[in-house]
Amino acid sequence: MQEIASDQSAGEAVARVLDAFMAERGSVYIVGGAVRDHLLGISSIPGWSGLKVDGQPHDGAFGLSSRSTTPASTTDLDLVLCGPVLPLARRVADRLGWAYYPLDEKRDVARLIGKCADGKRLECDAAALRGDLRSDLLARDFSANALALRLSPDSSPRLIDECDGIADISSRRLRRVSEGSLSSDPIRLLRAVRLAVQLGFSIEHETRKQISAMAGAVVSVSAERLRQEMWKLLDCSGPDVGIRELDELGLLTHLLPEVKGLQGVQQSSRHHLDAYDHSLLATHYAGELRDWLRGGPALEDSILAQSLEPWAEALRTHFCEEIAAGHDRAGWLVWHALLHDTGKARSAAEESGGDAERLSSAGHQELSAKIAGRRVASFRFSRREVLLAGSVARRHSAPRRLVTALAEEEERIGPRVAYRFFRDAGSVVAGQQFVHGLGSGSARQPLDGLDVTLQAVSDLQATGMERGPEWGRFLRAVDGLFDYAFSRPADHLGAPLVDGHRLMEQLGLAPGPVVGKILRELAEAQASGSVTEVGEALALAEDLLAQEDDQTGTGI
Structure with a gap:
């Protein structure tokens, strides 16, 4: 079933789904992250302010967060209640117009998905109690997640803490519920790192050891x-x-061995860090770019902020596009930065008797592309995501090479060079093709070259102890790429002025490589705006054919 968009706010929609479950079951329990995040002031549960902990009065967030306003409502609920749950969840979904999915029929777990007025996705997982409530909470992963908020139509909300989770939240400490909490489900090893980073918690000593x-x-x-x-x-x-943190705990070598392999790999003299620390620093800067593209904090580098600001709206539109469900281009910038140099470890091994300067050659980029694609595929990301990861790794040095090739008097990459760059990068949403036939009234084609360009920005930010004149020159030059992608009329990607049939008829040519070569030159000329009419294109084709005759010494 397709989830139906609602005209309600997230808080109103969450309150409705809770009321619907209580109407049929009486008491329900909210468990896990929604309770934890309410206490931390990250999000809120509608209707919960004054409350009781194990029957004793407490106020709101226990002093764990100083907030003058109520945070936005949670959009992700986990409920436990007396079973059977699946038929009840289906009735609730039908009543509210939410989508219904039976996640685990054996364990009696269902998922409901809806949308609120601002388009935010709302999820509610409902599960049957595993024994009694205490047993259910003791079977959870970490004490901060082993809290339950009891809701009932005829009484105030009551918070239940069986594992000292409140004390751990107050100390910003992530602690396993028991030794079996981790051994029963190894995904919790990785989740511990994710939660610690996400919440700013430290992982408790015995939990770290395990x-x-x-x-x-x-x-x-x-x-x-x-x-x-x-x-x-x-x-x-x-x-x-x-x-x-993954590396510190021994997880990195099992999850991203290619990244672990970059440790100690020396780079060219342009770099002040080995390949591992450089990649992590680039990842840090990519995270800043991602957050800015999503409307987060301003970029710390004032020169970069000033350079990107004219294109902010267009860049955000591009990078907020989802390549797959829940995975936008902005989020992929971090993965690109992390994986962009993974081929250097193998290059270093193969060239162990050579010069570190050689590692800047195109060879490591092709290796990095293959490695990045394989790693992304191993996590079962979509085909588009695999292609994008490989494409960005393969071309991540292209913008810097284009800047280096500029004449001293040139400040920006010109339209003809920009056309070639975007053509070669293609578009994963168009089968990796640079599609013609987009008239002025058509939607813009997403250009993967923009992803390559911002990866190059993060890469250069992480290169060298200081950003000298090269940094400003690079940003001024790649402004030409943004100008080409966003400012030129859509007609520059329109249908070719002259197609192959017309060209062969006009010049008396037979099918062959000369026709293809001339068509490519015409496409570049059209893209750069140097030809705008059919007559101009045909005249240029005749000149190109004459040059071809002169070079080959033959008449065609």
């Missing part, structure tokens, strides 16, 4: 579950912190 001891068990987890946790981890603020 994660390190069990690190190898993470490979037994399904690729789909690993993908979900890895995306959430790298989507946190400061994704490089998460990678370092």
Whole structure:
């Protein structure tokens, strides 16, 4: 069933779904992250302010967050209640116009999905109690998640804490519920790192010890579950912190061995860090760009902020596009930065007797593309995402090479060069093709070259101890790429002025490579605006054919 958009706010929609379950079951329990995040002041549960903890009065957020306004409503609920749950969840979904999915019929777990007025996705997972409530909470992963809020139509909300979760939240400490909490489900090893980074918690000593001891068990987890946790981890603020924590706990070598392999790999003299620390610093800067593109904090680098500001709206439109459900281009910038140099480890091994300067050659980029594609595919990301990861890794140095090739008097990359760059990068949403036939009234084609360009920005930010004149020159030059992508009329991607049939008829040519070569030159000329009419295109074609005759010494 398709979820139906609602005219209600998130808080109103959440309140309605809670009321619907209580109307049929009486008491229900909200568990997990929604309760934890309410206490931290990250989000709120509608109707919960004054409350009781195990029957004793407490006020709101227990002093754990100083907030003058109520945070936005949670959009992700986990409920437990007396079963059977599946038929009840279906009735609630039908009544509210939400989508219904039976997640686990054996364990009696359902998911409801709706949308509120602002388009936000709302999720509610409803599960049957595993034994009694205490047993259910003791079976959870971490004490901060082992809290339950009891809701009943005829009494005030009551918070139940069986595992000292409130004390751990107050101390910003992530602690396993028991030793079996981690061994029963190894995905929790990775989740511990993600939650610690996401919430700003420290992982408790005994929990850390067990994660390190069990690190190898993470490979037994399904690729789909690993993908979900890895995306959430790298989507946190400061994704490089998460990678370092994975390494500290012994998980990195099992999850991203290619990144681990970059440690100690020396680079060219342009770099002040080895390939590993450089990649993590680039990942940090990519995270800043991602957050800015999503409407977050301003960029710290004032020169970069000033350079991108004229294109802010257009860039945000492009990078907010989802390549797959829940995965936008902005989020992928972090993955591009993390994986862009993974081929250098193998290049270093193959060239161990050579010069580190050679590692800047195109060879490592092709290796990086293959490695990035394989790693992304191993997590069962979509085909489009695999193609995009490989394409960006393969071309990540292209913008810098274009800038280096500019004549001293040139400040910006010109339209003809920009056309070639975007043509070669293609578009994963168009089968990796640079599609013609977009008239002035058509929607703009997403250009993967924009992803390559912002990856190059993060890469250069992480290169060298200081950003000298090269940094400003680079940003001024790539402004030509943004200008080409966003400012030129859509007609520059319109249907070719002259097609192959017309060209062969006009010039008396037979099908062959000369026709293809001339068509490519005409396309570049049209894209750069140097030809705008059919007659101009044909005249240029005749000149190009004459040049071809002169070079080959033959008449055609």
